[in-house]
Amino acid sequence: MTTLVAIVSFRMRPVYQAAARLEIEAATPEIRTLSDLFQSMPADDMFLQTQVNVLESDNLAWQTIEQLRLEENPAFNPRAARSTGPRMKSAEAAGPLLATLRGHLHVEIMRNSRIATVSFESTDAALAARVVNTLIDDYQEYNYHKNYEATRKASGWMEQQLDELKAKVEKSEQAVVDYERQNAIISLNDKQNIEEQKLADLSKDLTDAQAEALRADSVYTVLHDSEGRSPALLANDLLTRLEDRYADIRAQYVDARAQYGPNYPKVMRLHDQADEIRAHIDAERKRIVERYHDEYVAAQHKQQLLSEAV
Helix, strand or coil, rough: CCEEECCCCCCCCCCEEEEEEEEEECCCCCCCCCHHHHHCCCHHHHHHHHHHHHHCHHHHHHHHHHCCCHHHHHCCCHHHHCCCCCCCCEEEEEEEHHHHHHEEEEEEECCCEEEEEEEEECCCCCCHHHHHHHHHHHHHHHHHHHHHHHHHHHHHHHHHHHHHHHHHHHHHHHHHHHHHHHCCCCCHHHHHHHHHHHHHHHHHHHHHHHHHHHHHHHHHHHHHHCCCCCCHHCCCCHHHHHHHHHHHHHHHHHHHHHCCCCCCHHHHHHHHHHHHHHHHHHHHHHHHHHHHHHHHHHHHHHHHHHHHHC
């Protein structure tokens, strides 16, 4: 929630300070082992300072300036009221505008916490609030896309690990076959051969069932515990399209709300569209989780039947 404070001096225009608090979420660690998927990096002082630097960065500042069209706002850029000539190109205007925003922006971490206070001062109270809200929205969008890309990389890492594990299993199985061939391991009679072959087939089926149950258990566990960041979800084309569409509508909503306010018809329509897409995303995720749960239960049942047969 954004709060406003008026700073008034004698014979001077009042200066308003808008402030909002933001919780800094812990970073997602670099994926090197399976357990890394379910861990978060601690929010230490270095990480928190990095997030402060992101909030104060030129990229977020310029994005806010462009979204709110601050170059044309006299309360932010006094030259806008006096200028009658053509507007400067963005590259020419960037330096002074960024300096103005940085000079009135303050970001501080509350002591012994992960809460950041973001404040902005302006002679226009509404403008001060819009700058704070837009900057925080842009920061959250930045972190969303950053975490999304990190999850996609984690998905690729898991696929590589599974391929390597499969290759090791195939190599071990081939070594057993080669050993039996080299040492002429045969049965005493045909009947024994048949029985041993049946047992071997059952053992192989049991091994395959155990591997399938383990795979299903791993996938379901990741789906259940990873809060939407599992490779199985990321590999779903429909879910990926819905996520991309949601990000696009969300960006339009943030931009429109910054320009027209929350009650403007277009803003309300975009908000409803974003909620509808989010509902579709949640339903699709639930469907995928239920499907993998059914596969996991079926694999466990098959493994139990084969164990009893062996």
